[in-house]
Amino acid sequence: MTSPSDKRASGNPAKQAQIDLTVKQQREQKRQEKLAEYQKQVARRKRGKLVWWVVGSTAALAVVGLVVASFAFAPAPPPSYQAGNSTGLEIDGVQSFDNRSDHVQGTVTYDQTPPAGGPHNPMWLNCGVYTEPQQNENAVHALEHGAIWITYDPERVDQAGIDALKAVMPSSYALLSPYPGMDTPIAVSAWDHQLKVDSADDPRIAEFFTEYWRSQNAPEPNAPCSGGVNGPGRA
Template sequence: MTPTPPSQPNPRVSGNPATQSKITLTAKQQREQQKQEKLAQYQRELAKRRRSKVVWWVVGIAGALAVIALVVASIAFTPKPVTYDRGDGDGTGIAGVETFENTANHVEGTVAYPQTPPTGGDHNAAWLNCAVYSEPVPNENAVHSLEHGAVWITYDADAVSDADLDAIRAKLPSSYVILSPFEGLDAPVVMSAWNAQLKLDGTDDERMEEFLTAYWRSQTVPEPNGACAGAVDGPGKQS
């Protein structure tokens, strides 16, 4: 029979009451210390979370203020769109304006126009969408747009720089205007409306605004208030 080994004494238990009291007190102190350490750790974690919330609030508010500042700046510094009252179709008082008499029939194919660029005449049944174009556009469609009250501004691409084009665009309303290059012009810039035309010396010619005032959306054209969108685009449409 295998002998039973003697039991090991419990180091936390003492037969001496005074010693046992000290052991018990030490265990309570350790538990209290552990409790305090856990409490301190919890308080540190809580403070950390609070700091994170404050940081995110600060970041969020700063971001919102930045967005508001950008919106305000964009409104403040964006140029206001140019507008003109609808013209009365009479620009005869503008120096250099020529006026003509043209027919207004819808036809197929190309048309030989008496003016360059054309200011009216027979034209395609589909109008050209009013916009800025980087390439020449079909005469027959552009003339139909003139019939609706649009103004067609053509320029000699060899005589007009990018800065000149920006200067022109800054003077234009957002609709009922066509801007495009045109081959064979005898002036740097030529403005055409239905049965009216003006040759300009350059992009800083003050008569540009005068012509737009007289002929933009004129009510004397064959089809006043006709649309200038929703039909056909020419090549090189930009806007």
């Protein structure tokens, strides 16, 4: 009985050499096959890492892009003014008055158009942006609390102008509403003070806010500008 090793042996030296060569070739072939398979595995791992790197990098760039876009396209915060910052600044075109501040019922005939103070309704108009004309008597009460009221003639101020007026408004104690029939495109009113301008881009509007917003010279400077009444067209 012969062993497996005997089958590979041959008494013929030439035949034996051929057998030995075949065994070596088979071993080399297996080695090459293992090496090729290993290289394929390495290549697959590299491709996988590359794909994940590309995906990760793309996702990271997308996140960065979203963050940048959120800052770039976010609406600008409303401007801020110092409450009670009345310094006596001389603003060209500002008119000053001496109005009563009593509470009354019914309609009031005011000395100014729009009014910049005077007798008014016991309920104040809540501050904010309105797309429709407001009741004078309620808006004047908001002026009594230190608010500033921007009014515009809708026939002479377009949407771009309205947006420019919104941009100068602080987040509180400010009113914006149309006021048909004014003798000027835009009027900015605080208690006993008023500025009339032709353009929403007039820098004096911001100066007016700086000087008169929440002025301590208003009859009730620390009273609220919310909790009153909402007029029609509250935005």
